[in-house]
Amino acid sequence: MATIKIPEQKVILCGEYGVGKSSIFRRFTNNTFVTATDRKSTLGLDHYSKTYHVGDRDLKLQLWDTGGMERVASITSSYYKFAEAAVLVFALDNPASFHILSQHLLDIVTYAENAKIFLCGNKSDLLSDVPQITDTEIEAFCEQCHNLITGTYKTSCKTGEGVEEMFNDIASQLVQSNRSRLELQSMEQHGFKITPSEETTEDSCLC
Amino acid sequence: MDEEYDAIVLGTGLKECILSGMLSVSGKKVLHVDRNKYYGGESASICPLEELFSKFGAPAPDDSYGRGRDWNVDLIPKFLMANGQLVKLLIHTGVTRYLEFKSVEGSYVYKGGKISKVPVDQKEALASDLMGMFEKRRFRNFLIYVQDFQQEDPKTWKDFDPTTADMQALYDKFGLDKNTQDFTGHALALYRDDDYLKRPALETIKRIKLYSDSLARYGKSPYLYPMYGLGELPQGFARLSAIYGGTYMLDKPIDEIVIGEGGKVVGVRSGNEIAKCKQVYCDPTYVPDRVRKKGRVVRCICLMDHPIANTKDALSTQIIIPQKQVGRNSDIYVSVVSYTHQVAAKGWFIAMVSTTVETENPENEIKPGLELLGPVRQKFTSVSDYYEPTDEGLQSQIFISQSYDATTHFETTCLDVLDIFKRGTGEEFDFSKIKHELGDEEQ
Ligand SMILES: Cc1cc2nc3c(=O)[nH]c(=O)nc-3n(C[C@H](O)[C@H](O)[C@H](O)COP(=O)(O)OP(=O)(O)OC[C@H]3O[C@@H](n4cnc5c(N)ncnc54)[C@H](O)[C@@H]3O)c2cc1C
Ligand SMILES: Nc1nc2c(ncn2[C@@H]2O[C@H](COP(=O)(O)OP(=O)(O)O)[C@@H](O)[C@H]2O)c(=O)[nH]1
Numbered sequence: 001m002a003t004i005k006i007p008e009q010k011v012i013l014c015g016e017y018g019v020g021k022s023s024i025f026r027r028f029t030n031n032t033f034v035t036a037t038d039r040k041s042t043l044g045l046d047h048y049s050k051t052y053h054v055g056d057r058d059l060k061l062q063l064w065d066t067g068g069m070e071r072v073a074s075i076t077s078s079y080y081k082f083a084e085a086a087v088l089v090f091a092l093d094n095p096a097s098f099h100i101l102s103q104h105l106l107d108i109v110t111y112a113e114n115a116k117i118f119l120c121g122n123k124s125d126l127l128s129d130v131p132q133i134t135d136t137e138i139e140a141f142c143e144q145c146h147n148l149i150t151g152t153y154k155t156s157c158k159t160g161e162g163v164e165e166m167f168n169d170i171a172s173q174l175v176q177s178n179r180s181r182l183e184l185q186s187m188e189q190h191g192f193k194i195t196p197s198e199e200t201t202e203d204s205c206l207c
Numbered sequence: 208m209d210e211e212y213d214a215i216v217l218g219t220g221l222k223e224c225i226l227s228g229m230l231s232v233s234g235k236k237v238l239h240v241d242r243n244k245y246y247g248g249e250s251a252s253i254c255p256l257e258e259l260f261s262k263f264g265a266p267a268p269d270d271s272y273g274r275g276r277d278w279n280v281d282l283i284p285k286f287l288m289a290n291g292q293l294v295k296l297l298i299h300t301g302v303t304r305y306l307e308f309k310s311v312e313g314s315y316v317y318k319g320g321k322i323s324k325v326p327v328d329q330k331e332a333l334a335s336d337l338m339g340m341f342e343k344r345r346f347r348n349f350l351i352y353v354q355d356f357q358q359e360d361p362k363t364w365k366d367f368d369p370t371t372a373d374m375q376a377l378y379d380k381f382g383l384d385k386n387t388q389d390f391t392g393h394a395l396a397l398y399r400d401d402d403y404l405k406r407p408a409l410e411t412i413k414r415i416k417l418y419s420d421s422l423a424r425y426g427k428s429p430y431l432y433p434m435y436g437l438g439e440l441p442q443g444f445a446r447l448s449a450i451y452g453g454t455y456m457l458d459k460p461i462d463e464i465v466i467g468e469g470g471k472v473v474g475v476r477s478g479n480e481i482a483k484c485k486q487v488y489c490d491p492t493y494v495p496d497r498v499r500k501k502g503r504v505v506r507c508i509c510l511m512d513h514p515i516a517n518t519k520d521a522l523s524t525q526i527i528i529p530q531k532q533v534g535r536n537s538d539i540y541v542s543v544v545s546y547t548h549q550v551a552a553k554g555w556f557i558a559m560v561s562t563t564v565e566t567e568n569p570e571n572e573i574k575p576g577l578e579l580l581g582p583v584r585q586k587f588t589s590v591s592d593y594y595e596p597t598d599e600g601l602q603s604q605i606f607i608s609q610s611y612d613a614t615t616h617f618e619t620t621c622l623d624v625l626d627i628f629k630r631g632t633g634e635e636f637d638f639s640k641i642k643h644e645l646g647d648e649e650q
């Protein structure tokens with residue numbers, strides 16, 4: 001037990017069905033891309049952790065995908081619990097996925113009150129000469145939501161552009177905000193995880 | 208919705224969510240539907256508080272209750288046994304990673320109008336006011352017997368055959384008095400009535416062992432409670448189902464379960480849409496004509512701004528009022544959770560008093576429990592029926608979960624689920640199908 005535990009932070013992906021959340025997740029886990037909305041490659045995959053180095057600090061980002069629950073139903077509120085960061089994803093070629101962001105934002109602030117929120121415009125490779133969603137619109141949105149958004153990014157899962165940069169930046173933002181927060185956190189509020197026991201059926205005495 | 212599935216699961220209560228998860232993991236194509244807009248059905252934790260008040264037709268809560276969304280109020284009281292079936296299921300399925308728990312601080316039992324802590328170790332047993340001096344020694348000998356007991360090793364049975372002799376005989380062997388029998392049977396073995404006395408002692412010995420094994424895991428009491436309420440449990444299993452390919456639909460009324468040749472289910476209809484399937488798994492509310500009423504339950508949710516007296520200000524606790532203490536046939540349960548579990552605003556407590564209905568005046572039946580609470584700021588009482596399926600579902604391929612003999616924990620819940628799974632698929636659930644390594648950090 002001599003290893004130093006690297007702090008781990010839960011990061012969740014949010015946004016409409018089809019904007020590329022699972023593709024971002026796939027880039028994060030094994031740096032691949034598939035064109036079909038083929039769920040097989042992430043079947044059974046729950047979340048995935050990767051270590052980032054920020055200055056003298058190490059931080060693990062633990063990325064969670066929705067499991068496709070948002071397709072017809074809503075995502076369970078427990079998905080948001082204990083999240084330190086949320087990446088709000090929309091597709092740059094799909095204005096509807098952008099205009100509905102405020103709804104997803106509401107879910108995040110309701111169920112993951114303390115999470116830092118990041119905005120990600122995905123599918124940048126599909127950008128035509130006339131952008132469907134302008135930078136001004138994106139800025140306006142960030143202002144509208146009282147600057148709840150800590151960072152905005154543009155990514156393409158197809159080419160891989162911007163994805164690693166985004167997670168690097170998220171990691172460094174979290175390290176910064178944690179410096180102060182970790183000190184404030186009272187251990188008391190925390191529960192524990194249940195783990196398999198080492199089958200010590202011995203000293204299980206009542207008396 | 209117009210697709211074909213191996214199984215359609217109706218209702219997102221805990222049992223249905225566990226089943227859905229197990230079916231998806233086993234490679235079945237699953238559609239999971241709920242008529243409500245939220246997950247969990249009756250197992251949901253209600254949030255925000257305003258929702259709870261309006262559910263019971265009460266005027267909105269005032270400012271003293273703090274922020275409404277800091278509340279997550281369970282409709283059904285349950286705790287998890289730390290070494291019990293549900294915890295095993297959570298571990299084996301990996302669903303435990305979605306949850307955090309706290310130990311319940313203490314378990315109390317009611318005797319002669321006041322409550323005493325259920326002794327958890329020798330020191331507490333000796334200090335306990337539940338028993339007199341000599342009784343304590345006898346009780347201690349009894350506990351040692353149970354602790355040393357091994358089913359596989361008849362030498363540990365000490366000239367007593369627990370597979371044939373009943374529990375009363377075992378109590379008598381140790382000379383335990385009625386009061387000690389009462390709290391042993393109801394607060395340790397967690398029986399709700401006294402029928403167990405006439406059944407082979409083995410069953411009760413196992414239950415007491417479960418209690419002490421659970422206690423050994425996290426101290427304080429054998430019970431665990433999840434942060435943010437019990438509603439987190441079904442959601443965790445729903446996620447398991449989703450990441451293994453299960454499709455979720457909420458807010459979808461079910462108008463008909465479509466039956467084909469030989470009385471076998473062929474699909475489920477909502478409006479004009481029909482989803483085809485080979486099997487349906489559901490809770491009793493989706494199939495009123497295939498279940499029978501088994502009894503009634505009264506529950507009272509009490510919001511309080513203080514802990515319960517004589518519990519050392521415990522932030523969570525369970526109190527069992529054994530039936531005989533108050534002249535009843537079934538126990539009354541009081542469970543308390545609080546702000547420390549993120550289920551109430553700072554400083555607030557939620558107590559739930561419940562029991563099986565025995566008379567025409569259920570509210571009156573829970574009075575002994577309510578009297579222990581002290582001042583209550585708001586009270587919501589409800590009486591509900593509980594049901595069991597009329598058949599095993601083998602013909603119709605409609606598998607219905609049952610609300611069988613309630614215990615204070617989830618043991619029966621899990622047994623029912625595993626049994627339904629076996630009936631439905633013809634095999635035991637294979638836990639090795641879960642790709643633990645993939646979700647975990649050790650990459
Ligand atoms: C603190 C505490 C208090 C409890 N109070 C009671 C109680 O007063 N009486 C009791 O029998 N069980 C009580 N329970 C037991 C708990 O409700 C059972 O775990 C549950 O009823 C078992 O049903 P199930 O999960 O197998 O079925 P489910 O299908 O999950 O339950 C079906 C429905 O029936 C309800 N139900 C069935 N019988 C009873 C009943 N007699 N009382 C309350 N709810 C019942 C369930 O709660 C649920 O609403 C209590 C548990 C705890 C931890
Ligand atoms: N051209 C392009 N297609 C993408 C990109 N990201 C995702 N896609 C495609 O968009 C579709 C939906 O992606 P998916 O990750 O399943 O979205 P999710 O529903 O948000 O998880 C898939 O067909 C992907 O191949 C991208 O950056 N560029």
Ligand SMILES: [Mg+2]
Pocket residue numbers: 018021022023066067068
């Ligand atoms: Mg997806």
